[in-house]
Amino acid sequence: MGAVKMIYQRVALEELPLDEQKRAVQDIYAYAPRLKLYAVLVPKGEVWSAEKEQVLLRNADSSPYIGLQEAPKSSSVADSVLSNDPGLLQLKPIDPSERLGFKETQELHDLFKLIKGDGISGSQATEQILKISDGVLGIVAPDVGDLKRKLLNNIQNLAMLDDSSALLSLAILFATCNGFSSKSTLRDLSLAIMLMDLPMMDLSNEERQQYFLERPNWSEPLKAKVYKHPLDAYDMVFAKAMSVPDLVLTLVRNHHELFNGKGFPKGVRSETLPNLVKILSLAVETFEMLRCFEIQGESRTLMEVLMMIRDEKVEPHLRRHSRKVCDDVIKGIRAQ
Numbered sequence: 384m385g386a387v388k389m390i391y392q393r394v395a396l397e398e399l400p401l402d403e404q405k406r407a408v409q410d411i412y413a414y415a416p417r418l419k420l421y422a423v424l425v426p427k428g429e430v431w432s433a434e435k436e437q438v439l440l441r442n443a444d445s446s447p448y449i450g451l452q453e454a455p456k457s458s459s460v461a462d463s464v465l466s467n468d469p470g471l472l473q474l475k476p477i478d479p480s481e482r483l484g485f486k487e488t489q490e491l492h493d494l495f496k497l498i499k500g501d502g503i504s505g506s507q508a509t510e511q512i513l514k515i516s517d518g519v520l521g522i523v524a525p526d527v528g529d530l531k532r533k534l535l536n537n538i539q540n541l542a543m544l545d546d547s548s549a550l551l552s553l554a555i556l557f558a559t560c561n562g563f564s565s566k567s568t569l570r571d572l573s574l575a576i577m578l579m580d581l582p583m584m585d586l587s588n589e590e591r592q593q594y595f596l597e598r599p600n601w602s603e604p605l606k607a608k609v610y611k612h613p614l615d616a617y618d619m620v621f622a623k624a625m626s627v628p629d630l631v632l633t634l635v636r637n638h639h640e641l642f643n644g645k646g647f648p649k650g651v652r653s654e655t656l657p658n659l660v661k662i663l664s665l666a667v668e669t670f671e672m673l674r675c676f677e678i679q680g681e682s683r684t685l686m687e688v689l690m691m692i693r694d695e696k697v698e699p700h701l702r703r704h705s706r707k708v709c710d711d712v713i714k715g716i717r718a719q
């Protein structure tokens with residue numbers, strides 16, 4: 384038995400949410416090559432063997448995603464697996480350092496330290512951030528294949544993704560569903576996501592935990608840091624004279640602003656801001672809710688979270704997010 388086996392966790396299929404179950408039996412193999420992680424369905428009672436591992440290796444998708452094989456054309460494979468009462472070996476990293484995008488986040492940390500310590504010029508900082516941004520973009524949305532499906536797969540395996548990669552997957556998916564799919568839009572989103580939370584990079588693990596789990600009842604020091612970070616990031620870009628497009632700056636500054644004007648740092652109604660800002664703000668909130676559920680060990684699908692955010696009963700002017708942006712995302716995912 385190879386080392387690959389060690390990173391699997393066995394979970395019962397019936398413990399997965401219903402739509403995960405369906406996906407799990409359609410996508411027989413999953414492979415994340417950079418992490419050397421695999422997921423495979425194994426009928427309950429069967430023993431993992433070197434032969435099975437070889438079959439898995441031969442059949443694994445070699446594209447650089449947490450991408451899965453295309454679903455079988457007929458459902459017979461899935462049916463036969465189901466009728467065998469299967470267990471599922473699920474992708475689950477044992478350590479955050481195994482998350483996709485971890486290396487790029489480390490590079491962001493290093494860059495942030497250099498910027499804070501004045502150890503880098505503006506043009507060097509721009510060059511580095513663009514390189515990291517393109518790296519993450521290449522991970523979550525490579526220029527091949529069915530982008531929407533790859534992004535949905537990424538999001539279904541959120542625990543496998545580092546924060547920037549997870550958020551970028553959501554932002555690009557949401558932008559695509561809202562009709563933005565040009566290469567330059569994706570690059571602007573990626574660059575904004577790399578820059579906007581740089582000032583949050585020195586949060587301690589406890590603060591990070593508090594950020595996700597106790598929102599918005601943070602301690603005063605954390606609240607001060609959180610409420611200021613979009614402006615700090617914006618100022619950092621100016622102070623360093625980094626050269627980034629105006630739209631990126633608008634995204635950085637407003638990524639926590641809401642439709643009802645109850646966001647931060649300025650509390651402006653996002654209605655008055657470019658559409659891409661509304662899309663990013665929705666992606667930010669969706670990501671934070673999904674991560675929060677994940678940290679608490681609860682499983683919620685993207686659609687469940689979007690439905691919570693959409694909240695039918697809320698008066699239009701009190702909604703946190705644009706109904707149209709949200710509905711176009713839901714429509715786009717359903718059409719997939």
Ligand SMILES: [Fe+2]
Pocket residue numbers: 579580612638639
């Ligand atoms: Fe942020």
